[in-house]
Amino acid sequence: MPTIFFYGPELEREKKRELIDSFTRSASKATGIAPSAFVVYLLPTSPEEVGVGGKLLTDRQRDGK
Amino acid sequence: MPTIFFYGPELEREKKRELIDSFTRSASKATGIAPSAFVVYLLPTSPEEVGVGGKLLTDRQRDGK
Amino acid sequence: MPTIFFYGPELEREKKRELIDSFTRSASKATGIAPSAFVVYLLPTSPEEVGVGGKLLTDRQRDGK
Amino acid sequence: MPTIFFYGPELEREKKRELIDSFTRSASKATGIAPSAFVVYLLPTSPEEVGVGGKLLTDRQRDGK
């Protein structure tokens, strides 16, 4: 029962479906484990809660980086 | 200072108390470490953010799986 | 398909069995979800990789804390 | 800079390459973020450290489940 966590931007429902489907198929193919055994967690992170290169993502985006 | 993470459905407060208590007692017993050293994080996950068997949990629940 | 992560000391196999069993039963009872849906990861952490109160756990243990 | 964690069986190097490539392409497509921004962690978990349905995975595999 492998498990996949995705920390990234909030997605629309249709994009979530695509991502869960493609992650599961890729991982099933690489491991030889049936798709039914996979669990995927999509954990949306706000630019207010992420730092990249020492800067808050909100600030980087405002500054056009 | 062991740490336990629970990714699962949102729970009522009384259920949270029970889960934190039982997780901590079980882990204290298995490790021989005092209950005071344990931290438990209950991380509620929405069916909109979880995929099982390649499908969004919301869709599976709607389809009666 | 809820998921539980345990970051703590390495355990003997029999203790692992007990911990997986008790975590799963507790979480099943609190959530009303069948035990078969739960996955537990026991992630052993060495005292060389843990800090408590700003000190490496190895150093704290040597100093009798 | 989204981040993907995969908890699953140890893989051969070529399978790791495939999985990192396909996870990154899928996530880039779903989010519209450039592939260069993605980090993937493959965290191999031993059947000795995983519980499914309340049983140690090692025991389940031995019993043919």
Added chain:
Amino acid sequence: MPTIFFYGPELEREKKRELIDSFTRSASKATGIAPSAFVVYLLPTSPEEVGVGGKLLTDRQRDGK
């Protein structure tokens, strides 16, 4: 591309900036890797979702512990 996760109380924006900056500088210094390669996730946890010593943090705070 190292990654840092912080599970703790919700912070004001200025405190988030300070924490991201100091975590990144500390980790860059210890590893010799450029600050630009680091990602930090600040994951706010409510006292309603944390257990310490077997008790819900909300209850401990109410009881003055």
Added chain:
Amino acid sequence: MPTIFFYGPELEREKKRELIDSFTRSASKATGIAPSAFVVYLLPTSPEEVGVGGKLLTDRQRDGK
């Protein structure tokens, strides 16, 4: 009891001490919580288990990226 996870390269013991100390002091200052309440996990990740920009880190390092 906030918790910090660091996924990055294996470090020498003295660097681990520095990192645990500086993470804890930074986080204590930003939150106003005593240093004694913080737990830090240093989770070493091999270049064989990390993907950046869709490539295995081992391969990127060999290619001088």
